[in-house]
Amino acid sequence: MPLYFFHLRHGPDPNGLAQDLEGDELAGPEAARDHALAVARDLIARVRLHAVRDWFSCTFEVTDEGGHLVMTVPFSDTVTEEDED
Template identity: 80%
Template sequence: MPRYFFHLRHGPGPNGLAVDPEGDALAGPDEARAHALAVARDLIARVRVDAVRDWFACTFEVTDEDRRPVMSVPFSDTVTEDGD
């Protein structure tokens, strides 16, 4: 099963990136996106940190095991137009 890494972009430059050193083994890109959205929802609802002023301005930069970019998942994608 491929491993995906969910690096949290919360600001510009290298200081605005929290690197995921462990990653998660998931079946594929669809599962990686669903995982990113679930984690983003949890962070928005539960975590307060000084480094992140606006969770909706954050993005997960998802990479594969070779550190190649797979996708970006904006936290704003946790909110859909139909309210889900």
């Protein structure tokens, strides 16, 4: 299975990106997006961090093993998708 890296963008400057060096093996882009949304939901619901004032301003920048950007998943998508259900 391909390895995807979920870098967390929480601010505009270079320090505003938390690099994921470990990655997760997932079946494909759709599974990677589902994973990003599930992680985002869990962070929004359960985690309080000084570094993040508002989870909804955060975005996952998802790259493949070659370091190419595959997709971006804004945390706000967790709300949109749930509303559509």
